[in-house]
Amino acid sequence: MPSTAADVVAVAVTYRPDEEAIVEVLERAAAQVGALVVLDNDSPEVDGAHWSSRAVIPAGVELQREPRNLGLGAAYNRAAAIARERGARFVMLLDQDSLLEPDCVDALLRHADQRSARGPLGAVGPTFVDGRSGKRAPFVRFGFPLNRKFHAPPGGDVDVDFLISSGSLIPLTALEVAGGFDEGLFIDSVDMEWCFRARAAGLQLVGVADARMLHTIGDELVRLPGGGTMFVHSPLRLYMMTRNRVALWRRSATPRTWTAQDVPRMLFKLGRMTAFAAPRIRNAKAMLRGARDGWRGKQGPPPPSRR
Incomplete structure (x- = not known):
């Protein structure tokens, strides 16, 4: 049977999010997945109140507050555990500034099913457009002296060596094969390191053209x-x-x-x-x-x- 939104639990990892922007992030994601959980990484209270008391969190979205800043590696592992607890087949990782375009998850699921028929799947990820520059980021294959950067053809997908964590749709079976995320890295290169192990384990990493996401990089x-x-x-x-x-x-x-x-x-x-x-x-x-x-x-x- 084709995979559906009900097979997906998305987890948005937050830390001091923009209180207006996070609402749209959650609204867009909640409309496309079976369940959405916000895992807040110990955001401090401002004027005696947590950001979630001021932001209007969409109905049905669950908030879990961590008592300390776990870092991204531990948060992603917790996200996978949440997805397993809810009987999902996929976990979707989201940053607090990543806006899914309509039908993004449907496109990712469609290509996940197609690629799984060819062999073990590590993850599928969307094409992302930088929210400030408006530029569409290319997908990457590693090379020397420079990486090779390219775009997936319209309606298609491409094999890649790296996917950013936000927007990635990961079968839980892939985490059993490649292992979980490295918690010691804490924040940066967590997704890179996991992709290295996934590829080394023979798992496909796939970039999808028609799955789009707005995402901001850099400070x-x-x-x-x-x-x-x-x-x-x-x-x-x-x-x-x-x-x-x-x-x-x-x-x-x-x-x-x-x-x-x-x-x-x-x-x-x-x-x-x-x-x-x-x-x-x-x-x-x-x-x-x-x-x-x-x-x-x-x-x-x-x-x-x-x-």
Whole structure:
């Protein structure tokens, strides 16, 4: 039988969400899945009240508040457990700023069924459009010296080596084969690391053209001399991104081609963040400290913010 929305439990992981934007995120998702759960990662109360007391959460959407910030890896594993508890076949992971276009889940389910007929499926993911730049992000296959980036043909899908976590539709059987998400990475590269293990286990990762999602990346969009742009992040986030990427270089499931092109890419990013993105010195120190800690295998939540 074809898979339906009733087979899907979606879990939206939140932390200090935009209280107006989160309502639309939840409304769009709830209309397309069998059940939707909000897993709040210890958002602090403001003026004595949690954000959920001010936002109008759609009827039927369940809120679960975690007493501490679990990080994304642990939150995704909890999402999978919630889906199993409810007897679902799929878990859908959502960020707090990801807006599903109409029929997104239907398209993902249709392609999931088609691909499952060919072999074991790891995940299917939507095409996402950046909410600020309006650009449609390409799908990726790893290569050297550069990754190969491309778009799925209209109505079709493509084999990929990586899918972002938000919007991904994952059969629960895939998590049994590839294992759960790495909780030690805490936030950045959690989806990348899982995709590495899924591909190493022989699972298909599939990007779907007609499943669309609006998604915002980066903390700020900065225009560069000459007319280009780049997404930048806070120093603390740069620390985590660098730490976890360097850690992945040393793992057995990580494709060697990815590592070979990621090393110079990280050096290039260090140069750009230092040259064009304020606060320049803090950015450089954060990335260098992250590289050191990643090489040493440090894991867990980020350290206290440093100047």
